[in-house]
Amino acid sequence: MGRHHLVDDAAMITLRNLLTGYQGQGIGVPLVGCFASGSMTAIVGANGSGKSTLLKTLAGLLPPVQGSLSFGQGGRPRVGYLPQQAEMDRQFPLTVFDVVAMGCWPTCGLLRRLHRAQQAAVWQALTRVGLEALSHRAISTLSGGQFQRMLFARLLVQEAPLILLDEPFSGIDKPTCGLLMTVIEQLHRQGRTIIVVLHDNQLVVEHFPQTLWLTPERPVWGPSAQVLAPWPESAAPLSACRLQSV
Numbered sequence: 688m689g690r691h692h693l694v695d696d697a698a699m700i701t702l703r704n705l706l707t708g709y710q711g712q713g714i715g716v717p718l719v720g721c722f723a724s725g726s727m728t729a730i731v732g733a734n735g736s737g738k739s740t741l742l743k744t745l746a747g748l749l750p751p752v753q754g755s756l757s758f759g760q761g762g763r764p765r766v767g768y769l770p771q772q773a774e775m776d777r778q779f780p781l782t783v784f785d786v787v788a789m790g791c792w793p794t795c796g797l798l799r800r801l802h803r804a805q806q807a808a809v810w811q812a813l814t815r816v817g818l819e820a821l822s823h824r825a826i827s828t829l830s831g832g833q834f835q836r837m838l839f840a841r842l843l844v845q846e847a848p849l850i851l852l853d854e855p856f857s858g859i860d861k862p863t864c865g866l867l868m869t870v871i872e873q874l875h876r877q878g879r880t881i882i883v884v885l886h887d888n889q890l891v892v893e894h895f896p897q898t899l900w901l902t903p904e905r906p907v908w909g910p911s912a913q914v915l916a917p918w919p920e921s922a923a924p925l926s927a928c929r930l931q932s933v
Contacts, residue, residue: 699724699764699849699880700745704754707737707744713752714740715901720908724759727871727881729891729911732901738884739771741901742851745882767847769838771854777827783837784822787812790844805844812840816866832863839870850874852883856890868894888915 698721706713714737722728730738743749745756746768758764790812791805801809813819816836821829829837835855842850852871856864872894875881885891891898891911898911907914 697724697759698722699726699759701757702754703756705744705751705756706753707740707749708752709740709749711752715903716906717754718899718906720899722880722882724880725875725878726897727875727895728883728897728899729895730882730884730899730901731886731888731891731915732906736901736903738901739853742768742853742882742884743770745849746851764848765845766849766851767842767845768851769842769853769855771857772831772834775834777829777834779826781826782823783813783818783826783829784809786826786837787840787844790841790846808844809840812843815843816840816870832859835859835867836863839867842874843870848879850879850881852881854884854886856885856887891915 700722702718702720704717704719706715706717708714714735718741730741732738740749744751746766747763748768787809788801788805791801791809810819810822813822816839818833818836818840821833826834826837839855850871855867855871859867868890871881871883883895885895892915895911897909898914899908900906900914
């Protein structure tokens, strides 16, 4: 990514030699570049390349090991962050409606009664993901696909400008993947900035305009069709003359 991106006024998030990791131990190499406001970007790479760690750093859950990240005018926006399902406690005694209604907390406050417009927004989101009939079911009884649809309904209610999703299609059936992809595209059309960790390169090329490919030595950031273009087995995965490295 070229240096001019560092002063891009349209940037939602700007990375300045950002190295992510845990307990002071960095993963990969520092990143330089930006996520434009209203953009839709996939993060891909091998297991252990730091995809989830980068997402947690963008969400403010982990501090940078070195370098910095900054946000556009107005500072850090409200974030809709969805971790991998394995990181979530599904035994907590809540109903589907309860979880989706949590998306209203940033505006109505913790544990306060929802007003009429907020209740309507929750029901609209449940209908959008096909869960209105399961609104009073305990979350512990949901299938993996139903659980993920519930979390996407909460994202719809949240109205966060920045959406961060970590492997949102992992372990769920193809029809549910298609439904959730349409929800992501709906959020994007509303002007949200969306960053998603994915493993399915074909899905990335079909639906995500931008891709950040994390590799151990030379991460590459650019149009998905170029970043993930097929290459001969004898050639390097990416050509430096075809795309600029981060």
